[in-house]
Amino acid sequence: MLGNDRCVCTLARALWHVREAQLSVSLEKLLHPRNREEVGAIAGGAVALVGLIWYVIRLRRVSPEEMERRRRMALAATGRIIDGVIVDSPLYHQEELAVGAPALIAFKYRIAGVVYECTQDVTTLQTEIEDFRIDLPVSIKYDPRNPANSIVVAESWSGLRTGADTLRQAGRGGTSPSA
Numbered sequence: 001m002l003g004n005d006r007c008v009c010t011l012a013r014a015l016w017h018v019r020e021a022q023l024s025v026s027l028e029k030l031l032h033p034r035n036r037e038e039v040g041a042i043a044g045g046a047v048a049l050v051g052l053i054w055y056v057i058r059l060r061r062v063s064p065e066e067m068e069r070r071r072r073m074a075l076a077a078t079g080r081i082i083d084g085v086i087v088d089s090p091l092y093h094q095e096e097l098a099v100g101a102p103a104l105i106a107f108k109y110r111i112a113g114v115v116y117e118c119t120q121d122v123t124t125l126q127t128e129i130e131d132f133r134i135d136l137p138v139s140i141k142y143d144p145r146n147p148a149n150s151i152v153v154a155e156s157w158s159g160l161r162t163g164a165d166t167l168r169q170a171g172r173g174g175t176s177p178s179a
Contacts (some may be wrong), residue, residue: 065124069155076154079141084152086107086134086160087117105129109140111147118150130155132160 062070087106103126108117122129139159142150152159 028123038064068121069124071149072151072154073156075141075143075149076153076157078143079151080144081139081141081159082109082111083137084159086138086152087135097126103129105152107138107140107150107152109150111140111142114147116142116150118148118149120150120152125153128155129157129160131162133162136161 084107087108089105090103102121103123104119105122106117106119108115110116138152138161140150140152141154141157141159142148
């Protein structure tokens, strides 16, 4: 029994030395001057490929502003409309905003007995929100799958009532021209 253990141990050592010799031979072949150029070219190509993949992934990243614009456009195109009220807006009160502070409109609406109170940053939509009325109901577009995802104004749509809307409605209201 003791002799068999010695044989197995000797055999394992012999196999180890053979493997070590094969490895050193393959390393010598790899580091041969002609093969060094090939290895360098392969390594350089791999680094360039990794750099290209990183660059493409970096380009596909969308900025938060662009994500918000896309959300508004999607809601303006496909959202359901419901009436709501503006709760507060410093823009309506003609308050001066601090430099860099976002222009916000806070609004609330009710869907299926649940009251949602949301705020929309309208800093980039200053031209769409001129002369709006806070005392009138507003139209709100929301996502039916996620009712908390809502807007009151977008680049292509506005649910705000303006002073001009009020004048048009007042002209229609009282007396009819045929009377």
